[in-house]
Amino acid sequence: MxxxxxxxxxxxxxFGSVSAATLTPQKGVSILYINGQAAQNKISENQINEGFNQVLVRFDKKFGNSGVYSSAPYVLNFDVTGEEVEIKSPKVRSYMEAEKIFEAVNPSWVVLQDDVAIKYQQDVIERKPGFAPFGGLESRLAEHNASKAVYFKDGxxxxxxxxxxxxxxxxxxxxxxxxxxxxxxxxxxxxxxxxxxxxxxxxxxxxxxxxxxxxxxxxx
Incomplete structure (x- = not known):
């Protein structure tokens, strides 16, 4: 045994080290974790594997004098069969609109594979009360995955x-x-x-x- x-x-x-695709976040999207591991680049390209992938993303954008809006982290699960994957945030024009959109149950992210939209599943990491509502994000993501019977080892x-x-x-x-x-x-x-x-x-x-x-x- x-x-x-x-x-x-x-x-x-x-075998897990073989990358099949390039993951690129569009403006306003931060890539926090990929398959349970901290992303190498939060706002630029990362390499991901063929097959099932899980990406933890967050919307981060500055709206003039209103300041920077940062959403809760969202777990996006999807299958990769192509070479180029992009993640786009919902269309947001103001700070108030961002609050409204990201308080909704399922904000409309767009996941493109070789310029074609693909299906994905999403969950949100819930905000905790207190000064650091998303503190200990790595352990919270692991707990979330365990509750869904999803497990990763070295990405x-x-x-x-x-x-x-x-x-x-x-x-x-x-x-x-x-x-x-x-x-x-x-x-x-x-x-x-x-x-x-x-x-x-x-x-x-x-x-x-x-x-x-x-x-x-x-x-x-």
């Missing part, structure tokens, strides 16, 4: 391993009292991890497979 989890971590770091989406780790932890804490009942979660976790390994191995290049096999032999 330990070797399977180690292999998952290795494959995640090797790469994991299908099941994070859930499997939870199952393993539960087993470790209860083995002494309920060893018979604890065996099924372990078996399920191993099955899920093996399936994930197989999926990553199939997607790997010949060189990546060679390096992975060498690594596995070294673990024996």
């Amino acid at each position: 330990k070797k399977v989890l180690l292999a998952l971590g290795l494959l995640t770091s090797v 790469v989406l994991l299908d099941k391993p994070a859930e499997a780790v939870v199952l393993t932890s539960v087993v470790d804490n209860t083995t002494a009292q309920t060893s018979g009942k604890a065996q099924k979660p372990v078996k399920l976790a191993e099955t899920q991890n093996i399936e994930q390994l197989q999926a990553w191995y199939i997607k790997a290049s010949k060189q990546e497979r060679k390096e992975f096999r060498k690594w596995m032999i070294d673990q024996e």
Whole structure:
């Protein structure tokens, strides 16, 4: 079981580093986090992976003497199959209009892939009372994702391993009292991890497979 989890971590770091598209925020959009990690560039280009991506965005814009309006952070989930992805904010002409738009349930962001609008899902990180309503944003994003059963490792989406780790932890804490009942979660976790390994191995290049096999032999 330990070797399977180690292999998952290795494959995640090797295959997860391949970028498939360029993400560009348009004026007024700040990119805060990409797939659970702080964005390298908040207001310029970032690299994102093929497939499912999650971007945490915020509307930031100065309106003359009215000052800068900053919205709550919004979680945008979408699938990437193209090369260029852009995120546009809702059309806002004044500070008051910004307040009205971003107090709405679902502001109308636009996500373009190769100049074609694509579907996305959105959620908002709720404001907390106090001086720093969005303090601890990284941990709050992780909590939000956990509540949705979405897990990332080093910026790469994991299908099941994070859930499997939870199952393993539960087993470790209860083995002494309920060893018979604890065996099924372990078996399920191993099955899920093996399936994930197989999926990553199939997607790997010949060189990546060679390096992975060498690594596995070294673990024996």
